[in-house]
Amino acid sequence: xxxxxxxxxxxxxxxxxxxxxxxxxxxxxxxxxxxxxxxxxxxxxxxxxxxxxxxxxxxxxxxxxxxxxxxxxxxxxxxxxxxxxxxxxxxxxxxxxxxxxxxxxxxxxxxxxxxxxxxxxxxxxxxxxxxxxxxxxxxxxxxxxxxxxxxxxxxxxxxxxxxxxxxxxxxxxxxxxxxxxxxxxxxxxxxxxxxxxxxxxxxxxxxxxxxxxxxxxxxxxxxxxxxxxxxxxxxxxxxxxxxxxxxxxxxxxxxxxxxxxxxxxxxxxxxxxxxxxxxxxxxxxxxxxxxxxxxxxxxxxxxxxxxxxxxxxxxxxxxxxxxx
Ligand code: FES
Ligand SMILES: [Fe+2]
Numbered sequence: 303x304x305x306x307x308x309x310x311x312x313x314x315x316x317x318x319x320x321x322x323x324x325x326x327x328x329x330x331x332x333x334x335x336x337x338x339x340x341x342x343x344x345x346x347x348x349x350x351x352x353x354x355x356x357x358x359x360x361x362x363x364x365x366x367x368x369x370x371x372x373x374x375x376x377x378x379x380x381x382x383x384x385x386x387x388x389x390x391x392x393x394x395x396x397x398x399x400x401x402x403x404x405x406x407x408x409x410x411x412x413x414x415x416x417x418x419x420x421x422x423x424x425x426x427x428x429x430x431x432x433x434x435x436x437x438x439x440x441x442x443x444x445x446x447x448x449x450x451x452x453x454x455x456x457x458x459x460x461x462x463x464x465x466x467x468x469x470x471x472x473x474x475x476x477x478x479x480x481x482x483x484x485x486x487x488x489x490x491x492x493x494x495x496x497x498x499x500x501x502x503x504x505x506x507x508x509x510x511x512x513x514x515x516x517x518x519x520x521x522x523x524x525x526x527x528x529x530x531x532x533x534x535x536x537x538x539x540x541x542x543x544x545x546x547x548x549x550x551x552x553x554x555x556x557x558x559x560x561x562x563x564x565x566x567x568x569x570x571x572x573x574x575x576x577x578x579x580x581x582x583x584x585x586x587x588x589x590x591x592x593x594x595x596x597x598x599x600x601x602x603x604x605x606x607x608x609x610x611x612x613x614x615x616x617x618x619x620x621x622x623x624x625x626x
Pocket of ligand 2: 477482584585588
């Protein structure tokens with residue numbers, strides 16, 4: 303008798319719930335419409351005439367056209383490209399230009415409405431497998447809202463992994479030597495955990511041509527989808543990272559860097575650029591590991607590995623068993 307080999311998922315974790323970046327604010331102008339594919343769903347994102355971003359399930363209940371492909375913003379509603387049914391924020395049909403009556407079922411919210419937030423020059427959508435409303439607000443970072451800091455320099459990747467694998471990687475001390483060939487890796491982080499927020503920081507002496515300088519690195523995760531790193535002392539840099547599930551084992555990663563304009567445009571511009579390139583290089587080096595490794599529910603860790611289990615425990619709050 304032939305045994306049926308069922309292929310197991312490489313990463314048997316559900317998509318986590320939280321806020322996830324879906325586009326930069328300037329990619330959605332007033333009355334702009336975008337088709338998105340995240341969280342295993344098709345979503346139409348649009349900006350009303352009042353300037354606010356909104357997101358609805360993409361497929362019109364009338365005959366199934368995609369509202370994000372050719373849809374038109376009228377006031378603060380989104381009109382379907384097929385027969386012009388108009389939907390409001392709640393996903394209710396509020397107008398059919400060629401009908402005298404809206405079908406009763408479409409007068410109720412008939413399209414899922416996704417909570418949106420716009421902070422740090424980015425638009426964020428709240429995903430929860432049971433559609434529970436947002437449980438925290440995405441934090442605001444001063445650097446992303448300061449005229450004296452540069453426009454974002456952006457990078458993005460589609461990576462076959464899960465946000466938890468990336469979070470664990472950030473404290474995986476030994477991989478910095480073996481994957482990134484770092485001569486040394488600072489391991490004496492101080493960390494704090496506060497509900498969905500995680501914060502870690504350290505100070506270290508760094509040698510520069512002008513002598514030894516004390517640099518500070520801080521990083522954090524605000525839920526599973528938003529991570530940030532703040533480098534100060536040598537080349538001030540703020541990195542905003544968003545990690546957004548497309549499907550269970552596929553994430554869209556965005557890195558947005560900002561630095562003081564006086565550094566970027568001044569004599570230190572070369573250092574500022576090199577700094578960003580180094581961080582991007584490291585991400586590229588991680589990809590083949592993440593795309594091929596298997597998630598182990600039970601790892602065999604040693605004392606030099608870093609606080610990976612702390613991250614795993616913290617991350618578990620965002621995973622709901624049995625979610626799609
Ligand atoms: S399919 Fe959308 S209005 Fe007809
Ligand atoms: Fe890495």
